[in-house]
Amino acid sequence: MSIKYAILGLLSWKSLTGYDIKKLMEDSAILYWSGNNNQIYKSLLQLLGDGLVSSILEQPKSGPSKKTYTITDKGQNALKDWVLTVPEAPEFKKAFFVQLAWSGVLNDEETMQLLCKYEEELTLQLAYQKEKHERRKGYPDRNEKEIFLWNKMAENAISSCKFEIDWVKSVRTELLEQTKKGATQT
Amino acid sequence: MSIKYAILGLLSWKSLTGYDIKKLMEDSAILYWSGNNNQIYKSLLQLLGDGLVSSILEQPKSGPSKKTYTITDKGQNALKDWVLTVPEAPEFKKAFFVQLAWSGVLNDEETMQLLCKYEEELTLQLAYQKEKHERRKGYPDRNEKEIFLWNKMAENAISSCKFEIDWVKSVRTELLEQTKKGATQT
DNA sequence: CAAACCATGTAAGCTGTTACATGATTTC
DNA sequence: GAAATCATGTAACAGCTTACATGGTTTG
Numbered sequence: 001m002s003i004k005y006a007i008l009g010l011l012s013w014k015s016l017t018g019y020d021i022k023k024l025m026e027d028s029a030i031l032y033w034s035g036n037n038n039q040i041y042k043s044l045l046q047l048l049g050d051g052l053v054s055s056i057l058e059q060p061k062s063g064p065s066k067k068t069y070t071i072t073d074k075g076q077n078a079l080k081d082w083v084l085t086v087p088e089a090p091e092f093k094k095a096f097f098v099q100l101a102w103s104g105v106l107n108d109e110e111t112m113q114l115l116c117k118y119e120e121e122l123t124l125q126l127a128y129q130k131e132k133h134e135r136r137k138g139y140p141d142r143n144e145k146e147i148f149l150w151n152k153m154a155e156n157a158i159s160s161c162k163f164e165i166d167w168v169k170s171v172r173t174e175l176l177e178q179t180k181k182g183a184t185q186t
Numbered sequence: 187m188s189i190k191y192a193i194l195g196l197l198s199w200k201s202l203t204g205y206d207i208k209k210l211m212e213d214s215a216i217l218y219w220s221g222n223n224n225q226i227y228k229s230l231l232q233l234l235g236d237g238l239v240s241s242i243l244e245q246p247k248s249g250p251s252k253k254t255y256t257i258t259d260k261g262q263n264a265l266k267d268w269v270l271t272v273p274e275a276p277e278f279k280k281a282f283f284v285q286l287a288w289s290g291v292l293n294d295e296e297t298m299q300l301l302c303k304y305e306e307e308l309t310l311q312l313a314y315q316k317e318k319h320e321r322r323k324g325y326p327d328r329n330e331k332e333i334f335l336w337n338k339m340a341e342n343a344i345s346s347c348k349f350e351i352d353w354v355k356s357v358r359t360e361l362l363e364q365t366k367k368g369a370t371q372t
Numbered sequence: 373c374a375a376a377c378c379a380t381g382t383a384a385g386c387t388g389t390t391a392c393a394t395g396a397t398t399t400c
Numbered sequence: 401g402a403a404a405t406c407a408t409g410t411a412a413c414a415g416c417t418t419a420c421a422t423g424g425t426t427t428g
Contacts, residue, residue: 002281003415009288019379030283036417041381065424066379080291087282087304089311092346095188096273097216097339102195104332105266111331118273125275145297146290148364152357153283156350160278163349164342171338178334189387205407222389227409252407 004043006031008079011053011071013140018044018067028139029132029157030150044069052078096121108179112172119168126161133158190229192217194265197239197257199326204230204253214325215318215343216336230255238264282307294365298358305354312347319344 007021010031016024018041025035033039044067047053052075059065071079096118103111133154141147193207196217202210204227211221219225230253233239238261245251257265282304289297319340327333 002284005288006284009284012288012291017379018381022379030280030287032277032279033415034417037379037381038383038418039416076291079288083285083288083291084296084300085285087285087300087307089307090278090280090282090350091218092276092278092343093218094216094276094342096276097342098188098192098195099269099271099273100335100339101216101326102191102198102265102269103335104326104328105198105262105269108331110270114270114273121273121275140287140290142290144364144368145294145361148361149286149289149357152353152360153286156280156283156353157278159353160346160349163346164276167338167342167345171335174338175331175334178330203407204409208407220389223409224390224411225388 002082003033003039004047005079005082006033007040007043008047008052008071008075008082011069012076012079013142015068015070017069024138027132027135029129030153047075050078051075108175111175115168115172115175119165119172122161122165122168126158126165129154129157129161188268189219189225190233191265191268192219193226193229194233194238194257194261194268197255198262198265199328201254201256203255210324213318213321215315216339233261236264237261294361297361301354301358301361305351305358308347308351308354312344312351315340315343315347 006025010016010021010024018037021044022035022037022040025031025033025040044053044055048055048069051072053069053071055067055069057065057067099114100118103114106114136154139150141150192211196202196207196210204223207230208221208223208226211217211219211226230239230241234241234255237258239255239257241253241255243251243253286300286304289300292300322340325336327336
């Protein structure tokens with residue numbers, strides 16, 4: 001469950017509440033989880049049970065009570081150990097490809113419309129990623145290297161979208177050419 | 187559960203057993219599931235319950251008994267309806283980025299080694315994708331459009347790997363330059 | 373005074389993986 | 401005769417999402 005290490009990483013930057021973590025995850029291009037309560041609050045309890053974080057309950061005079069979590073030395077070590085583990089290859093889950101795979105049941109116009117809709121989704125996604133990158137609010141910037149890597153990763157997210165848009169555009173134009181050729185031949 | 191439609195799609199091509207489907211999924215770059223029994227056999231039972239497929243139990247004189255599944259008219263319609271639904275944007279789950287995000291705890295050499303290992307994983311992945319594409323055994327090729335699209339999708343899988351490799355290479359060289367600069371300045 | 377936000381948590385359910393269980397047949 | 405393949409299925413569990421439940425505070 002690498003979400004635990006995502007949380008641990010955020011806490012290595014500064015002490016946070018569950019709610020803070022939720023917000024940071026929602027707004028992050030890199031920490032790709034949805035930021036739902038269930039996972040976050042459960043993970044925090046587990047981290048606490050494992051002694052990787054400690055918590056302080058605060059009861060301000062005004063406002064709701066909150067638990068602030070802080071990483072422990074044991075947590076810092078666990079994080080470093082995990083960071084050094086052999087990385088996994090990325091997972092590209094392109095559900096649309098499953099759809100496109102069976103587009104044999106469609107006519108040319110329907111296929112084109114499907115490709116267009118995919119491009120629209122990607123364009124939305126791209127705008128979303130760019131916005132996240134430009135806001136860039138409330139994220140670690142402890143040193144030059146960290147700033148550099150976070151920027152590079154955000155750029156990667158943006159370029160991945162662009163790459164996919166270019167791909168779908170090329171498929172559309174090539175498909176159009178094929179259709180024309182087929183029409184003139186018959 | 188889009189795996190049901192992945193299965194339905196395969197059955198729209200030809201009648202298959204659960205075991206056939208398992209093998210096809212394992213070897214496919216597009217149908218990204220692991221091809222585990224649990225999901226496939228359960229999905230087939232559900233599809234049967236919904237009347238989207240029919241099954242015939244065969245008991246050959248030699249060899250194990252097998253159930254061959256065939257798509258029904260209702261199944262064909264359900265597939266086409268699903269293919270025409272609004273596509274989702276792809277999910278890029280790059281677990282490595284979570285690791286790299288907290289590489290602030292590492293020194294420069296450790297960071298470099300981490301990036302190198304990621305590149306190795308990607309290189310393996312690329313070879314795997316290429317091999318899948320070259321074998322290209324036992325997949326639908328009902329018409330020119332279908333062949334074209336399947337090729338384009340396989341190329342996309344390969345190019346996505348290449349894109350990621352290029353990214354990690356550029357990060358490595360830029361990071362090396364920064365380290366040198368920092369070293370000469372101090 | 374309604375909507376949005378702060379803040380914590382729980383319940384139910386879907387998706388997906390690894391591993392287990394069984395048994396026949398084919399290949400080396 | 402051991403290992404791989406064909407063929408079906410189940411059990412246990414990890415991961416993730418939506419929605420529910422509660423209640424105070426701030427903003428428009």
